[in-house]
Amino acid sequence: MTLLVLSGADVRALFPPKEGLAPMREALMALARGEVCQPLRPVVAPEGAKGLLAMMPAHTPDAGYGVKIVCLFEGNTALGLDAHQGAMLLFSGETGEALALLNASVLTELRTPAVTAVATETLARPDAAELTVIGIGVQGAAHIRTLAAVRSWRRVRVVARDHVRAAKVCAELSSELDLPIEVASSAEEAVRGADVVVTATNAPEPVLRREWLRPGTHVNAVGSCVAHTRELDPPTMAAARVFVDSLESAVNEAGDYVFAARAGVIGPSDLTPLGEVLLGRAPGRESEGEITVFESVGLAIQDLAAARFVHTRAVETGAGSRVEY
Structure with a gap:
């Protein structure tokens, strides 16, 4: 038996920003239709350890089985590394045979902003032209690239702690995308x-x-994927209509929601799964002045859908390397 190994470069080449939206949209709708088996991710977080390990398994009748095993090391950013390190495995739904091993760091880097782009296209005002990105690590840069591929922005402003590094990254992205991108003087001014x-x-x-x-304003909250961290204050969660990738995951894992719920300003009934909106079962934005929030925790079905998309294209094009297994 052989195993198809897809490197980070392979994944990047096979999952371009515009084409990544369709599998992410279908993944959210499949979840809303009840076609996905996806338990909450178990997390191994030893006291005193530098990082944690999470396992994200999922199954659909069409895609079969997949599991992403990922380590989250937040200190990696200071080392110039992605905070997410791991591997994605695909298995046949017919025989259980291992089909492919993918670089999970790049898969996560690309599928996350693809989901954000689906949410932005669905919930942001049609005339939205000013984009602010808080954080310019791997995900911040990936979000700028993906959102620039699906919508025309008049200006992009970036908020970062390290202004020197941020200015360098913004200059590179601006040249790459032919788009005005600047470092903001403060988060408040940019927002x-x-x-x-x-x-x-x-x-x-x-x-x-x-x-x-x-x-x-439409807000995509991407960074808080564990219950003990948060990026949005409770008043924001209370004032906005909040959309989620998964109701179960958001209630248990999204720190933005967990802290706001503890403050008593929001509850599960205030959350709308984005897949329900995509299926036409729930309303999206209902007024020009409404503040909307998309709370993105990141789901195993998104990884499975992205990996299946990449695997199919790899088989069609002959990409990747085959090893005896």
């Missing part, structure tokens, strides 16, 4: 002028506050 905001940080405490948001 007050934004139509769409992306928070892509590993901050333990809020980096975005309700009083900064003008009417009609």
